Amino acid sequence: MTPFLETCLAIALGLLVLSLALATFRVLKGPAQGDRIVAIDLFGVLAVALIALFALWMGQVVFLDAAIALALVAFFGTVAYARFVEHKAARQRKEDGDA
C-alpha cells in the first residue's frame, strides 16, 4: 500500500466519522419521527461504507460479506420503521376523528 493510498483512506475514514456524527445529531434532534427514520436509514448505508473501507484498510476481503449482510438487515429495519410511523399516523388520525 502506497503512502498516498494510506492518506486517502485516512481522509475517507475521517469523512465517514464526521457523517456518522451528523447523522447521530439528526437522530437525537428529530424533530419528527420522519427525520429519525431518514437518519437511521443513512446510518445503515454509512455502516456498509465504513465496513467496506475497513476491509480495504485491513486488506481482509471477508469483511465484505458482513457489509452485504448489514445492507440487507438495515433495509428491512428502515422499511419496518417507516410502516410503523405510517400506521401510527393513520391510527392517530382515526382517534382524532372519533373524538
Next chain:
Amino acid sequence: MLEAYQALIGILAVAGAAFCAIAAIGLARMPDAITRMHASSKAGTLGCGLILVALALYFPSVDVAARVVAAILFLLLTTPVSAHMIGRAIYASGEKLWSGTGRDELRGTKDDPGERLNG
C-alpha cells in the same frame, strides 16, 4: 503503474466518503424531512457504491468483483424502495412541508395517503 492504480483506488475511496459526508451534511442542513431524504438516501448510496468499487479494484479477483456487484445492485434495488416507504410515511404522518415548497399537487386530493390510510 502500481502507484497510479493505487492512487485511483484512493481517489475513489475519498470521493465515496465525500458523497457520504455530503449526504450527512444535507441531513443536518436541509429544511424539512423530505428534502433531507433527497440528500441522504441517494448521495449516501452513491458514496457507498464508490467505496465498494474501490474495494473491488483493490482485490482484483472475480469473486470479490461479483460480491461487490451484488452489493451495489442490492443497494440500488433497495434504496428506491426504502426511500418510497419513508417518503410516504413522512407525507402520511401529516408533517408540515418546508414553507419554501412551491406547489403541492397531492395534498387534499383523493390520492392523499394521509386521507387514504384513514379508511
Next chain:
Amino acid sequence: MNLLALNILLALAWMAVNADFSLTGFTAGFILAHLILWLARPLFPKERYFRRTWGGAAYAIWLVKEIFVSAWAVAKGVLGIGPPIRPAIIAVPLEAKTDLEITLFACSITLTPGTLTLDISPDRKVLYMHAMFAADPDQLRDDTKAAMESRILKVLR
C-alpha cells in the same frame, strides 16, 4: 423469454466443454452464446430478447450517468453553492401500464437525485413525485416523462 433459457443452456455447454465451472467461465460462456444468438437473430423474427437486453444495458448506463450528474447538482444544493432549492410535489400522469413498467419508472425517478417518488394513485394513473429543484414544475414534469418514461417504454414494449 425462451431465448434467455437457450442462452443460459449454451453458457452451461461452454462451461462443460471447458471443464471450467466458475463464475468467469459462466460469464464468458454467456457473452459468447449471446453473440452467437445475436448473429442468428433472423431465426427469431418476433423475439424482443435482444432489444430488451441491449436496450436494458443502454438504459442502465444512461441511468448511472444521470445519477452522477444529478448527484452533483444535489451536492451543490446541499452545500449552498448552486441554485437555491425549490421543492415541489408534482403529479405526473402515467403512460406506463404494467407493474414492471411502473416500478422501473418509479425506481428510476427515486434513484436520480433531486427527484423522489412519493406515491402512486390507487388507480395507477398518476405518480406523485417530490422534486428538489422545481422552479418550473411543468417543465420538470415534461422532462421526466420525455427522458425517462419514453426510454423505459421503448425498451420494454
